[in-house]
Amino acid sequence: MxxxxxxxxxxxxxxxxxxxxxxxxxxxxxxxxxxxxxxxxxxxxxxxxxxxxxxxxxxxxxxxxxxxxxxAAHPVRRAKLDIPVIRLEIEGRGQKYAYALLFSERRTPPPEICANLGVTAESDMLHITSLHLADGKPFMFEDRWVSIAATPTILDADLEKISANEWLVLHAPYTRGDIYFSAVNASEAEAKVLRTEPGTSLFLMERTTWENQTGITSARLLFVPGYRKHSAI
Amino acid sequence: MxxxxxxxxxxxxxxxxxxxxxxxxxxxxxxxxxxxxxxxxxxxxxxxxxxxxxxxxxxxxxxxxxxxxxxAAHPVRRAKLDIPVIRLEIEGRGQKYAYALLFSERRTPPPEICANLGVTAESDMLHITSLHLADGKPFMFEDRWVSIAATPTILDADLEKISANEWLVLHAPYTRGDIYFSAVNASEAEAKVLRTEPGTSLFLMERTTWENQTGITSARLLFVPGYRKHSAI
DNA sequence: AGAAATAATATGTACGTACATATTATCTTT
DNA sequence: AAAGATAATATGTACGTACATATTATTTCT
Structure with missing residues (x-):
């Protein structure tokens, strides 16, 4: 040069x-x-x-x-992490995506969800659990709470056909949020859903999303054993 | 507006x-x-x-x-993940950082490291294991292989005083790297080092870094139970 | 009709100037 | 000497113009 x-x-x-x-x-x-x-x-x-x-x-x-x-004196490397819709992540691996709604109930939230989202214990919320499958095998278990006040139209969504994950991305896109990654031992119930043994180590992604100051949804995403999330620097 | x-x-x-x-x-x-x-x-x-x-x-x-x-039609959210030197991560939590070199040996690498870094089985490498502590308690266990051909000066470093993690960040710039996040069950040995029970779910970060086409280092970082990595969208 | 050449166009970037702003350095005052 | 006011300065940003480039749309040719 x-x-x-x-x-x-x-x-x-x-x-x-x-x-x-x-x-x-x-x-x-x-x-x-x-x-x-x-x-x-x-x-x-x-x-x-x-x-x-x-x-x-x-x-x-x-x-x-x-x-x-x-x-920079202390090089903090900034990794970029793409968080796609789960369907695209599975299809991106060349696998066939499927989805099953396990449970859906309209009710008031437990204390930890109130704390996460900053809502009251009397809030009108939707509690959804579902399973995402890759090539017919369990891939990720989703346990999600959605604020009906923040996104009332979710009551019209057919959550048997479209996952809450995907619906929210399309109808409440581009919001701010926190993500936590951690590792947990599978409980009896979680192991059963993911077809593994209790105690198996599972990758956990906890997401909370906000629109301005109001909490929209809080989700717990548990991945199948062996799952790895990749990032490049 | x-x-x-x-x-x-x-x-x-x-x-x-x-x-x-x-x-x-x-x-x-x-x-x-x-x-x-x-x-x-x-x-x-x-x-x-x-x-x-x-x-x-x-x-x-x-x-x-x-x-x-x-x-964007398929909102792929791009989370930014800061990967600081482990010392800064601990000090950022307001805890006191300490470090202990457990083991250091100059030898040829096992097959999985060869595959990771793209080096031959006869390569001259340094194998280091160490423990990073927060407020005196185990925080992260590091198992690292460093290519001596790529960074010969590491032999002069006093790895009792400065962690390989930190030394490399300061002395071995890299052009690109991969990171994988996952969850594993603690082995007997890992549990002992991290002072927990075998089988406990641990957060694992696997890093490989490159300078152009030559692999520099490959590390396996195992975090204490309960560790969460945060990111914001 | 289909292929190839050509034109049109929205974004991508470079430059020079001007001014804003945060922060450091200096000077003044007490 | 400490505190406060003031000047100096490197980065941050806005603007208008000009041209580059990738891609699409159109036209021409066979």
Whole structure:
């Protein structure tokens, strides 16, 4: 890279990353300011800015006004995790998706759900449990509470045909939420549904989603033994 | 929002997200082109471009040249997962971090490590197991293989003082890596190290990192029972 | 009609300028 | 010397223009 050829923000991005990788710029180091880099690399400051901004969002740089830009001292790698609808995840593996509604009841929520969603114990809610299958075998067990106040139209949905998971993604898309990943031992009931032994280690995903300040749904997704969630850095 | 006030890319971002939330624009819908939106919202196209670009990277929009911009039809939510150095994760919880090297040996790798890293069975490698503690209690058990060919200076590192985890982050930059999350039952040995019962469900993180085409390190990180990894959408 | 060449078009990016803003450094005051 | 006010500065963002590029739509040719 020299100062004569035409530069793109990606080439600036790559060049800066190269200097970090080769330890020319080490963790904690202050790197040249945008105007200097722009001159060095033969491009406009806006181009350098775009490149450095991306690198900062990827966790490689720390940037502060007036103080300048430093190579991140404690590289926090930011993994991107795709959370697709469960049907697409199964079909993406080349397996056949099927779904069974196990249980659906309109009732008031237990204390832990109230705490999760920030609703009162008298809230009108829908409690749904269902099983998602891949190639006919149990893949994931879903235990979900949905606030009827937040999404009243779910009462019209035919949850025998479309899973609550998928219905919610289509009808209350793009909400904010928390996800927790953990590992639990299968209870008697859970083992039976997933056709495994009690005590088997299961991957658990707990999701709570919000629309603005109101809780919409809280779900407990238990995956079949051996399930692995992949992510790339 | 009207066309008179001064717009920022964030306000455009939020306004577009609002229209998606209110289902004014539904999944699959084609939204107005950048110039039109810019006129509607009273700002420059560059500003709209920035906002829509962010929304696309968050998974809300699909953009294609000439074809235009659509609301994502199959909302794949993209969760961002921060993977800090384990010391920072523990200190971030307000707990005191400690570390113990259990075992360190220079030897050739077993078949599964060869497969993971793409190295031969005769490779010169370092096998390290260690325990990370939070407030004096076992928190995570690390079983790691490091390629000496890829990072020869690790032989100079004092792995009694600094964990391989932390040393590698500071001295062995990598270009890409894989992470797998899963749940396993504790073996006898693992249970003993983590001071729990055999069979207990443990959260497992398997990491492999690469510098271009050469594998650097492969690690198996086993967390204490009850551990939860958080992510937000 | 079907294939190939061509035009049209929405997004992608680069640049220069201008100003905003957060933060640090310096100077003043007490 | 400590505190407070003020200046300096690097990044953050907005704008308008220009051109690049990928993809679709249209036309031309066989």
């Amino acid at each position: 020299n100062s004569l050829e035409q530069q793109s923000w990606q080439s600036v991005h790559d060049e800066v990353l190269r200097r970090i990788h080769t330890r020319e710029w080490k963790p904690g180091d202050l790197i040249p300011k945008e105007v200097e880099l722009a001159e060095q690399l033969g491009c406009a400051r806006a181009t350098v800015n775009r490149a450095l901004r991306e690198l900062a969002s990827e966790g490689f740089l720390d940037r502060r006004r007036k103080a300048g830009t430093r190579v | 009207n066309s008179l006030e001064q717009q920022s890319w964030q306000s455009v971002h939020d306004e577009v997200l609002r229209r998606i939330h209110t289902r004014e624009w539904k999944p699959g819908d084609l939204i107005p082109k950048e110039v039109e939106l810019a006129e509607q919202l009273g700002c420059a196209r560059a500003t709209v471009n920035r906002a829509l670009r962010e929304l696309a990277s968050e998974g809300f929009l699909d953009r294609r040249r000439k074809a235009g911009t659509r609301v």
